[in-house]
Amino acid sequence: MDCCNEGACTKLDEDILDIPLDDPDANAAAAKIQASFRGHMTRKKIKEGEMDRKTKDAECANSTRGGDLRNGD
Numbered sequence: 001m002d003c004c005n006e007g008a009c010t011k012l013d014e015d016i017l018d019i020p021l022d023d024p025d026a027n028a029a030a031a032k033i034q035a036s037f038r039g040h041m042t043r044k045k046i047k048e049g050e051m052d053r054k055t056k057d058a059e060c061a062n063s064t065r066g067g068d069l070r071n072g073d
Helices: 006-017 024-061
Strands: none
Touching: none
């Protein structure tokens, strides 16, 4: 059983195929969208890394082990 009637699927397929792949404006728009998404993902990874680091720093500060590891104690 098909999820949509034939006319709606055909119209959607035609809309997708109407995008000229050699159009410089379309390529520029696609590049801008991709760059924006890559920046979003990078900022998200950096933020998660900062959260992990803060959690680890808090765990180290709350540990019962004495001494300063930087000085070899």
